[in-house]
Amino acid sequence: MNLRDIDLNLLLVFDRMLAERRVSAVAQSLGLSQPAVSNALARLRRALGDELFLRTAQGMVPTPLAMQLAEPVAAAMSALHGALNQSTAFDPATSTRSFTLAMTDIGEVYFTPRLMERLNQVAPGIRISTVRNTAVNLRDEMEAGQVDIAIGLLPQLKAGFYQRRLFMQRYVCLFGKQHPLAAKSRLTLKDFASADHVLIQAAGTGHGQVDEQMAAQGIARKVRLVVPHFVAVGHILQSQPMIATVPEKLARALAEPFGLAVRAHPADLPQVAINAFWHARFHREPGNRWLRELLTETFAEG
Template sequence: MDIREVDLNLLVVFDAMARHHSVNRTAEAIGLSQPATSAALARLRLLFDDALFVRAGAQMEPTPRALELAPAVRRVVEAIQSEILQPAGFEPATAQRSFTILTPDIGEVAFLPGVLRRLRQAAPHVKLLAVSKPRTAAATALENGEAELAVGFFPDLQKAGYFQQALFNTTYVCIACARNEAIGARLTLKQYLGAHHIVVRPDGREHFLDRFLEDKGWHRQVMLELSHFMSLLALLPGSDLVATVPQDIATVVGRHIPLKQIDLPFRPPQIQVQQYWHRRMQDDPANRWLRGLFYEVNRRDAGGQMPS
């Protein structure tokens, strides 16, 4: 018997007959007319080359072949009803799964604390894995399901096949150790370019600010290049170094070490922070819930500050 030639609706009729032992009651249970149910029973008999159900008094009793088939047919019908035909859903309170988020270390300190607090309340068994990848690798990770969401500045994902949602706009600020007397509250462009700079390029990525300065033909005196913003916590105190960093990094670093913020001698570029997901995840309930959570926790109005 070739399954391609089998009408699976016949199994629903078989299952109902096995439970109700009546053509009329089966018809009522599955919403068919009595003639249609009788016709389906005739097709079942032909399919299995067996009478399957025969009249015995007021009921249709199963044959040995029908008794043999009944448990397996019941399992198939239940599986279709409970596992295949049920609408997709996601229950955060009971879900036990892990989500992978693409975000640089700035995202880990800026976006995840608030999300984690919400998870502990609404989804206590859900885990997050934060991964930092070069921008060019982010698309592959989202396409193949290695990650569910990318949060941050990912201009390479602004293309067909991806959805994006804006969270907030931010900009760059210049910071230095609060005890750095060589640096005042304001710098001329010459003083800024001549200062001793720490430059942070996570995963070796070219930063938005780098392109901005290069386009203007301005070149800083870079003394140290780092891969992680949080290294500034150890390197700025007691030094004459300055760092030009996204506002959120300045906020986080300033919570741990004494800083001074220096007015830049130019208007720095704006950074649009967004979350991105691949189109195959657009209608996935779990992904929809996850990005909704990130949006609720991290969205800011213009001028809004990073939550504490």
Template structure:
């Protein structure tokens, strides 16, 4: 029975419903001869006539009556569990969205994302955690993390999709009443100051550090810390200066104790992206989450863009920006996505 054709179950159920070979064939979109052939296959396989012509129509034998109930249940499971489009209802889901991001990315993403989810997925929760590159790919493949958000240049282009949200850059932060806070920093000033560095899982930190090193710019590093929040407290109470992502700098500068300062060079820009494993490309839960992220964070909603333009000049930003698109594994563009709704993406 291992080679049984499950399509024959449809023949069995349809004939039981109609009790007429012609109508059953029409119901299944088959020719009458094709339907009769399929019915004969069933009879031979089970060594039972299954349906007998009577004055009331094609009546099932006792064996057929036993089979029909099971056949309906099997076909129902196929329709709901295999053929039906998977559904995700954000309004009722109690899922936990698992996001990999560094603490600097949490400053950028979480406030707006949590407010949005409170309205559109009120029973869902969010768990954020950093992961080193050596563990990130395995965690996302296993479904332990839904998205990686931020700057992750090491993620394999063979198994991950990448969507750029917006471009970003860096700025310096120092105490608001720092002796250099009201002046434009020269390269000589920059090199004369004591510096603090953040050594976090955020790869953007490596990006600016390598840039400064390649430029041959010297920094006298007094402090290395893994946390941006502790950095803010230190900067506010010391003579130190730090070069940080612009969003992080703006966040700590809101208190008024820290001032955002243009460095004496045009810092590198980098793509802030969301990344997901190809295994979950068509998962409706993951699709919905990605759609919310791209809706909330994009070039049009980039709240740091105006400050970047005033600090470095709009022409430089336009010249170095790249068009936003989704990059697929292997470098090929993915098939066009369906429109995003509440339950389908």
């Protein structure tokens, strides 16, 4: 098929339908009527010889061909948008734009204080909102521009996304300074196995890999408490004689405020990559690019 055989406006409708999955939402987004959007989809179906989207209880679900076309069409739309708007200036010093970052509760503890301090210096009018990067629709929200950048251990964000390594981090043991093991400078696996533990099951993140690694190595824990997130760990360990296995940067952030001790983990655990992710559609968008560069300057190691 030659490009002259197809109206490129139809690809714009197709691209928005992939993000919105509802004709009414696409119509509102593009400033068109719903019949106009339906007509555009009908024309594209005839041109490509495929249904492209099937109506279900969950909305319009893309066919295999539509999914195959999704990434190259999104990349083409992004390239065109960037070319047409490359002269658009973004001045962080005067901007009042709002950015949305997806991150875990660990990210909020580690990233947001330093990020806000940096923004106060170079972009005092910019507002930051955070949402959980464990959301099941994170890919769609980033494609639609509702989330600008996601930060963390997110192996599910591959096709259609760019990523930039911020740092590698290891897992450590964290416990109160009054814990009997605080007198030791180095823990053994026997120490680890004999202690009571807090287990953090952060669903939807890659942090569950550490539990799988320990299980594969036959390392057992006496789990006394299971919590669904990391944010309460400091408060728990401050008053309870238990150990938690946590990422090192979180441990360092919690140690002084909560009077906690940090020790190297006795298990052989791999380091994990913490990356910043953004959708290909916004790779050349000036504001998104500026924020990515700021995150890199502030947090990237190595």
